[in-house]
Each structure stands twice: as structure tokens, then as C-alpha cells.
Amino acid sequence: MDFSRRVTELINSVPHGKVATYGQIARLAGNRRGARLVSYLLHSLSEKYDLPWYRVVNRSGKISLKPGYGYELQRQLLENEGIMFGNGDAIDLDKYGWQT
DNA sequence: CATATGACGATAT
DNA sequence: AATATCGCCATAT
Numbered sequence: 001m002d003f004s005r006r007v008t009e010l011i012n013s014v015p016h017g018k019v020a021t022y023g024q025i026a027r028l029a030g031n032r033r034g035a036r037l038v039s040y041l042l043h044s045l046s047e048k049y050d051l052p053w054y055r056v057v058n059r060s061g062k063i064s065l066k067p068g069y070g071y072e073l074q075r076q077l078l079e080n081e082g083i084m085f086g087n088g089d090a091i092d093l094d095k096y097g098w099q100t
Numbered sequence: 101c102a103t104a105t106g107a108c109g110a111t112a113t
Numbered sequence: 114a115a116t117a118t119c120g121c122c123a124t125a126t
Contacts, residue, residue, distance in 0.1 A: 033120070
């Protein structure tokens with residue numbers, strides 16, 4: 001429970017216009033290997049709370065969702081915050097990464 | 101209680 | 114460098 005609560009708080013702490021990675025959240029939550037849990041928790045928690053789940057991408061700065069299953073939505077939400085997708089589908093984490 | 105699962109990440113091939 | 118495989122750990126069933 002502690003882990004999931006911290007995850008929600010961390011997600012809520014991601015500044016507008018920035019993105020975090022699953023592994024980063026997991027690490028900050030005290031679980032270096034919990035990247036997968038973060039994704040799972042986002043699934044369930046984002047439906048219960050209103051988390052900015054779309055500010056979380058995988059460590060390559062890419063959206064993990066498949067096109068047609070949320071990819072387009074997330075990409076659009078991020079672009080709405082001023083985040084530009086570089087090479088077609090990747091975000092420049094150096095530039096938009098949280099806590100660079 | 102045991103097994104399955106996952107919006108990942110690191111390592112091995 | 115690109116792809117495949119394994120590990121990790123909380124939830125769900």
C-alpha cells in the first residue's frame with residue numbers, strides 16, 4: 001500500500017510539461033525493480049483517482065501503448081502540454097524528463 | 101494459499 | 114545494433 005500511495009503522489013508531482021519514466025517513479029518510490037508495478041498501478045489507480053498517467057513513458061521516452069489502444073490519446077495529451085515528439089515517436093528525456 | 105499478469109528495465113544473444 | 118529472455122514485486126483472481 002505504501003508503494004502505491006507513493007506512486008500516486010509521485011505521479012501527481014510530475015510538473016506540467018514534463019514526463020517521468022516508469023523506472024524513475026519506481027526508483028523514487030523506493031523500489032528499483034518496480035517499474036512494472038508502476039504500470040500496473042497506473043492502470044488501476046488512474047481509474048480510481050485522476051492521475052496524469054499520460055506523463056509517464058518508458059525509459060526510451062516512447063509511449064508503451066500500442067497505436068489504437070491509447071497511444072494516440074497519450075501522445076495528444078502530451079503534445080497539449082507542449083511536449084514535442086522528436087524522431088517521430090520519441091520524447092527527448094534530456095529536455096522533458098522530470099528532474100532531468 | 102497458488103498462479104497469472106503487467107503502460108518496464110536490464111542483460112544476454 | 115536489434116531482438117529475445119529473464120527478473121521483479123504488488124494486485125487480481
